[in-house]
Amino acid sequence: MPAAPFAHFAINADDPEASKRFYAAVFGFEFDAWGPPGFFHIRDAAARVPLFAALQARRDFADGRRVVGFEVTFAVDDVDAAAAAAQANGGEVLSERTTIDGVGDLVWLADPSGNPVGAIRYLADER
CATH class of the missing domain: 3.10.180.10 (2,3-Dihydroxybiphenyl 1,2-Dioxygenase, domain 1)
Structure with missing residues (x-):
């Protein structure tokens, strides 16, 4: 990958x-x-x-996790695959896939230490 x-x-x-x-x-x-x-x-x-x-x-993520610091998002080809990989490697899904009109699909994950990280699949004409 x-x-x-x-x-x-x-x-x-x-x-x-x-x-x-x-x-x-x-x-x-x-x-x-x-x-x-x-x-x-x-x-x-x-x-x-x-x-x-x-x-x-x-804002808070699921179950009242307060976001502190900066949020970082990485571009991926498939947010569902990123979510599955996160879960298979000690992370978790904080929010299911959301479509942002005119932007793309976004999912929020947590790494094994609980740090939030976004994975986004941009629309082809974005960025």
């Missing part, structure tokens, strides 16, 4: 507006509202590097 490329990171924030100010001042990020309330795409204002990133209101 080829290595899955890094696809996306998300910053979970208790106060998205305060976090937007922080990341704008420290790293020069700009934000565009997109999707659900409290969700923002992150852009590099200087366009030095492409960012596949978001800042979002903090």
